Amino acid sequence: MKNRLRVLRAELDWSQADLAERLGVSRQTVNAIETGKYDPSLPLAFSLARTFNRSIEEIFEAEGSRSRVTT
Amino acid sequence: MSDTPPTPEPTQSPVEPLYTHPASPFLRTESGFPSSVAPPGPPSRPLQSTWITYRNQIEMALAMLAYLIFLVGSVTVLQANPDAPWRYAVAVLPVAPAAIVVLLFVRRLARLDELQRRIQTQAFGFSLGTTALLTFAYGFLEGVGLPHLNWTFVLPLMAILWAVGAAIFTIRYR
Numbered sequence: 001m002k003n004r005l006r007v008l009r010a011e012l013d014w015s016q017a018d019l020a021e022r023l024g025v026s027r028q029t030v031n032a033i034e035t036g037k038y039d040p041s042l043p044l045a046f047s048l049a050r051t052f053n054r055s056i057e058e059i060f061e062a063e064g065s066r067s068r069v070t071t
Numbered sequence: 072m073s074d075t076p077p078t079p080e081p082t083q084s085p086v087e088p089l090y091t092h093p094a095s096p097f098l099r100t101e102s103g104f105p106s107s108v109a110p111p112g113p114p115s116r117p118l119q120s121t122w123i124t125y126r127n128q129i130e131m132a133l134a135m136l137a138y139l140i141f142l143v144g145s146v147t148v149l150q151a152n153p154d155a156p157w158r159y160a161v162a163v164l165p166v167a168p169a170a171i172v173v174l175l176f177v178r179r180l181a182r183l184d185e186l187q188r189r190i191q192t193q194a195f196g197f198s199l200g201t202t203a204l205l206t207f208a209y210g211f212l213e214g215v216g217l218p219h220l221n222w223t224f225v226l227p228l229m230a231i232l233w234a235v236g237a238a239i240f241t242i243r244y245r
Contacts, residue, residue, distance in 0.1 A: 024184070025184040025185070025186070026184050026186070026187060028186065028187070028241070028244065028245070029184050029185070029186040029187065031245070032186055032244040032245075037243075037244050037245075038186050038189075038244055040185070041185050044185060
């Protein structure tokens with residue numbers, strides 16, 4: 001899953017360790033989410049959204065979601 | 072006219088904080104942004120004692136040390152008293168510190184985050200599967216003449232394969 005975590009983190013000048021500490025997860029987990037190797041659980045995604053004061057959709061984008069979701 | 076420059080009216084001049092003067096001994100300690108807009112800065116990491124940082128590792132090491140001491144003590148006592156009626160109690164004594172190791176390990180697992188738990192689950196699966204394959208294979212080989220191995224080798228083998236699996240799956244998510 002694509003995400004804008006690295007950009008959002010850079011905007012606030014946070015290191016991966018800083019974000020990990022806020023989320024209560026390991027730095028490795030933050031890195032795996034950023035690189036798209038691991039998709040976070042829904043509770044962790046909500047924590048991320050709350051931490052950055054954005055909606056989940058503003059942070060994550062499912063691959064191919066634009067073509068599939070028609071509202 | 073006087074020599075002193077006219078002081079500006081208090082209402083006209085903006086209030087200058089003390090730290091804006093170049094020679095000011097005051098240090099600026101607060102953000103220039105309004106607090107409602109300013110993003111929270113990175114959390115400060117206070118210096119922590121070794122006990123807080125490495126508590127889990129220290130506890131685990133102490134429990135393992137206790138297990139080794141109990142094991143050596145138990146074996147020594149049993150060799151000196153091979154026919155004592157209390158030999159059964161002494162023989163199982165090392166299980167007590169081993170139970171503490173298990174307890175600490177389970178507690179450690181419960182405190183892992185979701186990715187670390189996934190890695191551990193995969194590592195345990197890898198360990199269980201490869202141990203099963205290896206022990207079955209050796210069992211078949213024993214059937215055709217290889218020497219019989221003590222079954223207590225199975226647990227260390229499983230532990231080593233678990234560590235190998237944990238390393239493999241940790242690297243995969245890096």
